[in-house]
Amino acid sequence: MSVASVPHGVMFHHFWDQRHPAGQGAINADDLARMLRHLGPDRILSAEAWLERAVEERLEPHHLCLTFDDALLCQYEVAAPVLADFGLTAFWFIYSSVFEGHLRKMEVYRYLRTVAYPTVDDFYDNFERALARSRYADMAAKATVDFDPGRYLAEFPFYTDADRRFRFLRDRVLGHDPFEEIMDSLVERAGLQAEELRHLLWMEDSHLRALDAHGHILGLHSYTHFTTLGEMSYDQQKREYLANRRHLMALTGHAPLAMAHPCNSYNQDTVAILEELGVKIGFRSNMERRPSSRFELPRQDHALIMAELEDR
Numbered sequence: 001m002s003v004a005s006v007p008h009g010v011m012f013h014h015f016w017d018q019r020h021p022a023g024q025g026a027i028n029a030d031d032l033a034r035m036l037r038h039l040g041p042d043r044i045l046s047a048e049a050w051l052e053r054a055v056e057e058r059l060e061p062h063h064l065c066l067t068f069d070d071a072l073l074c075q076y077e078v079a080a081p082v083l084a085d086f087g088l089t090a091f092w093f094i095y096s097s098v099f100e101g102h103l104r105k106m107e108v109y110r111y112l113r114t115v116a117y118p119t120v121d122d123f124y125d126n127f128e129r130a131l132a133r134s135r136y137a138d139m140a141a142k143a144t145v146d147f148d149p150g151r152y153l154a155e156f157p158f159y160t161d162a163d164r165r166f167r168f169l170r171d172r173v174l175g176h177d178p179f180e181e182i183m184d185s186l187v188e189r190a191g192l193q194a195e196e197l198r199h200l201l202w203m204e205d206s207h208l209r210a211l212d213a214h215g216h217i218l219g220l221h222s223y224t225h226f227t228t229l230g231e232m233s234y235d236q237q238k239r240e241y242l243a244n245r246r247h248l249m250a251l252t253g254h255a256p257l258a259m260a261h262p263c264n265s266y267n268q269d270t271v272a273i274l275e276e277l278g279v280k281i282g283f284r285s286n287m288e289r290r291p292s293s294r295f296e297l298p299r300q301d302h303a304l305i306m307a308e309l310e311d312r
């Protein structure tokens with residue numbers, strides 16, 4: 001893998017410190033600083049310079065930018081100060097529903113996994129037990145008879161076989177509502193109050209305003225963060241991006257020019273909508289080569305770069 005020969009973003013999600021627990025894939029401030037030095041701070045463009053060069057098609061093969069998805073408070077509290085030390089700015093891809101009274105349960109469930117179970121495998125065991133107790137037990141047993149973890153999500157080499165099996169059950173076997181039914185039963189067993197977690201998990205409008213004021217670029221990431229937005233109708237997708245855009249414009253006073261596809265899910269309708277909304281660039285969430293399009297800029301998951309650091 002090593003140094004990719006195309007300009008790309010580095011995609012970050014979770015960070016840990018004393019306040020934010022270290023879940024799967026999370027790194028701390030020292031890890032981030034080490035990673036930035038490893039990548040080479042000179043290769044990393046400010047968000048503004050990246051946007052300008054991408055629009056003018058002047059990105060060079062060694063250029064990188066930094067991107068933070070999902071408006072997580074841990075990013076603001078742990079990563080933003082490190083970026084300030086390095087004099088760097090980044091793209092922050094924001095889904096707006098969590099700023100307007102909604103919860104994204106996926107994030108609550110991740111927190112549950114982190115604080116309620118000693119290991120991820122312990123969580124998977126509990127999940128399988130809850131599934132076996134549920135009305136979906138027979139259906140799930142049938143659907144996983146021929147499951148081959150080696151062939152599912154093969155583009156993410158850092159997933160374990162258990163990670164792959166869990167994701168297969170969640171995304172391909174159960175689907176949204178049955179999955180939430182099982183997970184909510186685990187949240188309840190663990191005694192967690194989802195509503196109380198809101199202020200620990202996500203940023204608030206004031207954080208977004210501060211990022212914008214410090215030269216970071218806030219970008220679209222849809223309103224709800226559905227996992228399969230690209231399979232939804234043109235109208236549904238447009239509603240998602242319009243509501244997302246309204247929220248960001250109300251905060252910053254300017255129209256968002258960048259975006260990242262939530263869960264890498266998009267289609268031709270998505271691209272048409274983004275063009276209508278005046279968005280200039282969009283990011284994928286992997287390094288797969290695509291016909292070059294300014295709405296399909298590649299990104300490397302930070303976990304792959306961490307793995308490279310730990311190999312040395």
Ligand SMILES: [Zn+2]
Nearest residue numbers: 069070262263
């Ligand atoms: Zn996301």
